[in-house]
Each structure stands twice: as C-alpha cells, then as structure tokens.
Amino acid sequence: MGIETFIKDQIRNREARLRSPGFQAEMLREKREFKDQLKETGNSALDFVYTGLGKKVMGGAINSSAKMAFNKKYGFDNLMKDGTKAAFKATGMGLKTMWEIAKTTGKAAKIGIRQLIAR
Numbered sequence: 001m002g003i004e005t006f007i008k009d010q011i012r013n014r015e016a017r018l019r020s021p022g023f024q025a026e027m028l029r030e031k032r033e034f035k036d037q038l039k040e041t042g043n044s045a046l047d048f049v050y051t052g053l054g055k056k057v058m059g060g061a062i063n064s065s066a067k068m069a070f071n072k073k074y075g076f077d078n079l080m081k082d083g084t085k086a087a088f089k090a091t092g093m094g095l096k097t098m099w100e101i102a103k104t105t106g107k108a109a110k111i112g113i114r115q116l117i118a119r
Contacts (some may be wrong), residue, residue, distance in 0.1 A: 060086035
C-alpha cells in the first residue's frame, strides 16, 4: 500500500467518522460541556473583578485609609497587614480565574483536535 492510498483511506475514514451519529452525539456533549465551562470562567472572572478587586482591594484601601485618618491607634503597620490580607484574597480569586481559563482553553483545544482528526 502506497502513501497516497493510505492518505485517501484516512481521509475517507475521517469523513465517515465525522458523519456517524455516535461521533456527532459525542461532539454535542463536548460542546455543551465547553459552554458550561465558558460560563464558569465568565462567572469566575466577574467575581474576581467585582469582589476581588472592587470590594477586597479598593474597599479595603478606603476602609484602612479612613481608620488611619480617624483612629490614632491604627498605624502604618496595621495598614500594611490589612493591605496584605486584601491582596492575598484577591490573588486567590485571580488564581481561580486563571485555572478556569486554563480549563476552558483545554476543552477548546480538545474539541478542535477531535474535529480535526475525528477520533
């Protein structure tokens, strides 16, 4: 069997696999899972921006500044502790968002490769 025959057989097998009901059902399931993962990524990113950056970091900075201005016992070291806590909480939320983005990218790559090679 020559290389040309091998390639033609592989293309014919791929086209048959793409049209098979089993493969189409698998791809629909994969795409549904991808959409769910994409929603999860969007929710995680929104949570990171709104809660992590908006409430934790900005809210914490405003709150700490007000404490520093009006409370004589609240010093620079307390400001740094509170700032560090807020930054770590926001960083944790950011890492969760990055993990969701990585999972979404992996699912998209899996779907693309499965469509390409039809396996």
